[in-house]
Amino acid sequence: MLGLTTRFSFLALCVLQIDEEVAKLLELKAQLGGDDGKHQFVLKTAKGTRDYNPRQMAIREKVFNTIIGCFKRHGAETIDTPVFELKETLTGKYGEDSKLIYDLKDQGGELLSLRYDLTVPFARYLAMNKITNIKRYHIAKVYRRDNPAMTRGRYREFYQCDFDIAGQYDAMIPDAECLKIVHEILSELELGDFCIKMAWADVKKEMVNEKGLSEEVADQIGEYVSMQGGMDLAERLLQDQKLSQSKQACAGLSDIKLLFSYLQLLQVTDKVVFDLSLARGLDYYTGVIYEAVLTQTGVGLGSTEAQQEAHAEDSVSVGSVAGGGRYDGLVGMFDPKGRKVPCVGVSIGIERIFSIMEQKASAEKVRTTEVQVMVVSAQKNLLQERLKLVSDLWNGGVKAEMMYKKNPKLLSQLQHCEEAGIPLVAILGEQELKDGVVKLRVVSTREEFDICRADLLAEIRRRTSEA
């Protein structure tokens, strides 16, 4: 199961070490020359990290809402765990990638590390609280001291977005729901066409990794691995003479058949392919494994680059946007008595989805606030009236704002509405005040109506709920 993944990690580590040596030398150089005693403050975020500006946050919020909406539709609860764990909680879970774990400085007390994913903290949480049944999602940032490639969307601080079902249940039912969730989320996000490739971790181990394979069987492997299909392929392989000699392979293939029958009922077989070439980097998978890829060219990130850039165990495939599988052994690693809690889950590749959504939105105007109406004044000395009106609107639950100036110009107030995409303007002038009305302006059409003050809230609600 290692292979590709391991080699990428090793290369990444080498590059990382060179980078750090260069950084140290540059720092030394800065200290030696040119610095006339004055401390030059470095105004930047830590390497491999970034701020999210309001535009990025607006896109992020939209994506989160879609994904969380799906998780909630499926009845999931949510939990949160601390950003750091005891160092030993993470020890022995990530193989060679452990080198990429951020440790905290020993300032006395416990040795701590930043979480590397959400799966190990989830397993720790289940074991610690003796929970044997839960359907939960967890969206949070994780940390990897990897070689950053920020222009290609790879960061040292990045989001993971996991949905998992833990518990002893009848075969393949929760597994089928995970695939349904991937199907729903990718459809709703409208990222273009996609395909969910599915395999079975143990069948694969049996076929590919088992060392005692005869030469004849080894030759056969290439043939199997290149196969793709649906229920029919699983049936055909079940009747294959060589495979039928392996109990484990038969059990896996039967489960795949059962899974396909559930996927038909859940109406997602149009996108699911049984694909033995699929490999996922983590050793802890014990049953069905899957990965969703975008199939439309030109969407998202480039091909070979995307492959290199993918976090090792998240994916080795091109354009991967979700992945997961069954891991029945992980929780038992944390239980003092080794009690197992079977788990199956899916991780949505949310950082790549953010990148794609940002690219798609690059031409569009993205609103960064939800303001429905701007309170403006047509003449001077109306600050008090504006404050009174905006206060009434806030109290009425309307999203409203005004400029923090005593006497702003009408034009600059209207301009702000155009720029910020605010749909309505409530204009106060001396005439309006005398008449007990507010002039309501529709920004898109530039129409204006005098609205009686008492009817204003209802009118604003009517006009903004239409949109």
Place this chain on the structure above:
Amino acid sequence: MLGLTTRFSFLALCVLQIDEEVAKLLELKAQLGGDDGKHQFVLKTAKGTRDYNPRQMAIREKVFNTIIGCFKRHGAETIDTPVFELKETLTGKYGEDSKLIYDLKDQGGELLSLRYDLTVPFARYLAMNKITNIKRYHIAKVYRRDNPAMTRGRYREFYQCDFDIAGQYDAMIPDAECLKIVHEILSELELGDFCIKMAWADVKKEMVNEKGLSEEVADQIGEYVSMQGGMDLAERLLQDQKLSQSKQACAGLSDIKLLFSYLQLLQVTDKVVFDLSLARGLDYYTGVIYEAVLTQTGVGLGSTEAQQEAHAEDSVSVGSVAGGGRYDGLVGMFDPKGRKVPCVGVSIGIERIFSIMEQKASAEKVRTTEVQVMVVSAQKNLLQERLKLVSDLWNGGVKAEMMYKKNPKLLSQLQHCEEAGIPLVAILGEQELKDGVVKLRVVSTREEFDICRADLLAEIRRRTSEA
């Protein structure tokens, strides 16, 4: 401005050091004795941190929704910054409390620290991006290696929830909006009666901290400090002979008067008191400072304990649930040319609010999912029919779930609905399938209706939108 705050911090540090020595000795003891070579895995979260379980997350989500709803109603954008910053970004910002900053281990490359609050990263963000105008909120976790008192709600990892307005505007208008926001949030959360105490950082410095005070004036201070009032007090102090000799005090008092006039228009003076005894721990405040406290006894946390437990600069008051003020100098500390960006903000004491809400909810049932309908079977061998129906419901946007068992008992399915607070049950049996209907059961009343399959979605929507 230090005083109380500093003494608390110093004590906290002493206790911290003793705790850590004890921890080391206990660890050593564990290594020396009793351990028969077998590694005993410690199943816990890091000291001073906690997991949030689904119930806590449901309460947290409700509180966040109210607060974010208010920030959005006021037209705020949101940003996010990385969990760690360059160590030097935090250096020199927190005085003696800097000892409580978590550093990351030097694994090569930059020296990093976990963020200690959201205000310094915000100032760094503004300076780095040369932003001179923004109204933003930021809700995120911050980290302090403080002595934890978790039973009293103090953690080493905890949320901050900040709203700030940056920009050069006419006096007191953004300041007034911050107080309006505190008023709205505390009213909406229904935490009981509250009071917003307000002072002016520079007036206070002038009156209390200025070293050249004559003895006569020093005697007078006690009198001023015990004063509380509204606009009238500001007016009275403006006419005080001693104070009127200080330009800074006059300017401050005039601003307080102006602020009160805006607060009247914003309809919040019922809760706001001008209180010269108010002190806030951070040196960076340069204008109005304020703090909201709950005034109902028995709500929230105990009195003296609450005081000690409050994070030093968050509050020195009893029952503080929000605080903030004007800080016009901080952003300039990050700008290479020292260009100032005036800022005023408010920080909602969200951890204390969580604690109060959890206490209030302790008797109630808190739903941890939003499931509207559970798909159940009345007889055996109906798994396929349940999968088909639940899939139709998901596709129709209904929040639905079913048990992951082939043949669950009807009673255990209905019991799950009662426990999880699911309002509706869609029952499938052989008779219903024959008739092309679903039996819809209302959990609260135990009424049952046969609904034609084609009308089911509409019926569920109708019944759940009522609630």
